[in-house]
Amino acid sequence: MLWFTEYYKGEGMELQGTGLSMKVKSSKYLKTPYQELLLLETEDWGKVLVLDGAVQTTERDEFIYHEMISHPALFTFPRQVEKVLVIGGGDGGTVREVLKHQPKEVVMVEIDREVVEICKKEFPSISNGLGDERVKLTFGDGREFVKDKEAEFDLIIVDCSDPIGPSVVLYQEDFYRDCFKALKEDGIFVTQSESPFAQNRVHRQVVRELEKVFPIVRPYLVFIPTYPSGMWSFTIGSKKLDPLGVAPSALGKLYRELIEREGALKYYNPEVHYGAFAIPNFVYREE
Numbered sequence: 001m002l003w004f005t006e007y008y009k010g011e012g013m014e015l016q017g018t019g020l021s022m023k024v025k026s027s028k029y030l031k032t033p034y035q036e037l038l039l040l041e042t043e044d045w046g047k048v049l050v051l052d053g054a055v056q057t058t059e060r061d062e063f064i065y066h067e068m069i070s071h072p073a074l075f076t077f078p079r080q081v082e083k084v085l086v087i088g089g090g091d092g093g094t095v096r097e098v099l100k101h102q103p104k105e106v107v108m109v110e111i112d113r114e115v116v117e118i119c120k121k122e123f124p125s126i127s128n129g130l131g132d133e134r135v136k137l138t139f140g141d142g143r144e145f146v147k148d149k150e151a152e153f154d155l156i157i158v159d160c161s162d163p164i165g166p167s168v169v170l171y172q173e174d175f176y177r178d179c180f181k182a183l184k185e186d187g188i189f190v191t192q193s194e195s196p197f198a199q200n201r202v203h204r205q206v207v208r209e210l211e212k213v214f215p216i217v218r219p220y221l222v223f224i225p226t227y228p229s230g231m232w233s234f235t236i237g238s239k240k241l242d243p244l245g246v247a248p249s250a251l252g253k254l255y256r257e258l259i260e261r262e263g264a265l266k267y268y269n270p271e272v273h274y275g276a277f278a279i280p281n282f283v284y285r286e287e
C-alpha cells in the first residue's frame with residue numbers, strides 16, 4: 001500500500017513540520033502547462049485531486065468547500081441572481097452549487113484546461129454542472145478577464161488555489177478593485193481566504209485588502225478535514241447587502257424553497273449561515 005503526504009509548505013504557511021497523509025490505492029501524475037496534477041484513488045477520501053502537491057478536492061469532503069463558498073453569498077440576495085462569475089473552480093463543484101439558485105448565466109474562467117478535462121472525466125458527481133447550457137466555460141487568466149468588465153455580474157466567486165503560481169494575482173488589491181467595478185450596484189464578491197490557523201497572516205491580509213475596496217467585509221469559517229489544520233475561511237466583500245443582515249424568516253423561506261427544488265444540502269443551513277461568521281479571538285489577535 002502506498003501513502004501520499006502533503007507536506008505543508010509554500011507562501012504564507014506558518015506550519016513548517018506538518019502534513020497530511022492518505023493511504024493510496026492508485027495514482028496518476030501529469031504535468032499541465034500551469035501546474036503538476038496528481039489524481040489519487042484513496043482508501044478514505046475517494047478520488048482526490050492534488051495540484052502542485054496541495055490537496056484541492058476530495059470526493060468525501062468537497063461538499064463543505066463548495067456549499068460554503070457559494071450559498072452564504074447567494075442566500076444574501078433578496079432577489080433572483082442573474083449572472084455569476086466563477087474564477088478558477090476547475091473541478092466544477094462551485095458551479096454545481098451556484099446552479100441550484102437558478103441563475104440565467106454562469107461564466108467560469110479557469111486558467112488550466114487540463115484540470116477541467118480531468119475533472120469532467122474523473123469526478124462526474126462534482127463536475128456535472130459544467131455541461132449545463134447556462135454555463136459558459138472560458139479558459140484564461142481570471143485576473144485579465146475582469147479588467148474590462150463593468151457592472152456586469154451579481155456575484156463573483158474566486159475559487160482559486162493557494163497564493164503561489166497562477167493564483168498570486170487573485171490575492172491583490174487591484175484585482176479586488178476590478179472585481180468591485182465588474183459587479184452590479186448591489187453585487188457581492190467572495191473568495192476563499194486560506195486557513196486562519198495555518199496561514200493566519202495571508203488570511204488577515206486578504207481581509208485587510210478587501211476592506212480597502214468593499215464597504216462590507218465579512219470573513220467566515222468552515223471545517224474542512226483535508227485542508228491544513230482543518231480550519232478554513234472564505235471572505236465576502238459586498239457593496240450593499242450584508243450576509244448578517246438577512247432576516248431569519250426570509251432566509252428560512254428561501255432555504256426551504258431551494259431544498260424542496262434541488263434536494264438536501266449537506267453542510268449549509270440557516271443556522272450555519274449566521275454561525276459561520278463568528279470568529280474566535282486568536283484569528284485577529286494583536287501581533
Ligand code: SAM
Nearest residue numbers: 056057088089090111112141142160161166167
Ligand atoms: N474547488 C476546489 C476545492 O474543492 O477546494 C478549489 C481549487 S480549484 C481546483 C482552483 C483552480 O484555480 C485550479 O484549477 C487552478 O487552475 C485555478 N486557477 C489558479 N489561478 C487562476 C487564475 N489566475 N485564473 C483562473 N483560474 C486560476
